[in-house]
Amino acid sequence: MGLIKGGLTLSRYRVLEQPQAGLTDEYVAERLARNAFVDIEETMDESSLGWAQIFNHLGCSFRTENFRFGGFLAFQLRFDERRLPGKTLNRYFAIALTRHEEQAGRKLNGVAKRELKESLRSELLGRSLLNTALMEVLWLEESGEVWLCASGEKNRALFEDLWGRTFGLALRLLVPASLALELTAEKGREAFLAVKPTDFWDL
């Protein structure tokens, strides 16, 4: 689901700071490239988080024509992850432990068990398929707003982590409280900060 096709789900942020040298295409391209997605298909890494091109999640090089669209900057967050359910690991561990103890003719101590489990975990992770999550991101230059085309705390945490590493510019999630702060002038803000819940349905 996203900006290009299908239903759209959003999280909205206000960018509270400007880059010191201004929001130039060179600045954006350099920051995106420095934090571009790195493929872990052939490695033992458990996860990888980085930027990809908006229309091609396999493309991780950035030029003005693939991220600037008028007053919008668009790119994709890509998160690849290997998952190993705890139950699966425990099942394989029980089998491996029995085999090791039979071969050794004695019980393994705690340290050896932990080492065996960790080694097994790495081996099984290396054999598991990668899950890929893609989230489109749109930066609205004029209004200083950023849309993450996803919702939920986990998705927002991934985005906020990558945004922080890439641009280091403070963000504020747009929710009722932050919208109200923006919509109220000084006098209204005092009233907003003091407002308490109403039981207007208390009949």
Place this chain on the structure above:
Amino acid sequence: MSPSPAKPAREPDVDFFELWQEKLFLGQEFLTWLWLSSEVDSRFELPGGLIVEAWFEKSLRLESGFGASKRSVACQCPEDVEDQGGGRPWAEAFAAVMERKKMSSGRLRIKNDNREWLLNLPADTLTPTSIKLVSGANFAEDDESGPAGQLLDRAAVTLELLNAVEALFAQFLKLRLSADWTTKEVPRLQGWLKKWRQERQN
């Protein structure tokens, strides 16, 4: 076009996360106000000459309490059911309001002169999810302008929707922070709820 112009960073004197949690009720009250108001009249005249129609359909969720004491109820309003035995649709939801529950989310239909959208609106963020443009698309999925053209079109249409939602929230906020809230608006909605209850009892 933008739902809000570029704004300077204005740090409140309180921690933002605390403020968000402390004012969560504001999103719930906004949705409840929007729902009850739209049951009276779904046409909203907003600042700047903006006129939108908005009403909830298919599903509403209401809740009360926090943490372990939280109680919620999901209310359905099938399209083909005009009357659920209480004289009006949403009988279950009206009963929940009278138990002091507030709306936590709902499926909203919203129209302006050009377009019509369906979306889920959660009270905690007031940011639409599962947005569907029902009518008014002046672009095709296989637009000749290619994916970049589609992106710009869809972004512009989404901005139009956010503009409308934010204008509705601004209207509510202005009322909510004024003396009119307790002297006029709350009595207006209470009067309507009382009338609904009387009709149901007859």
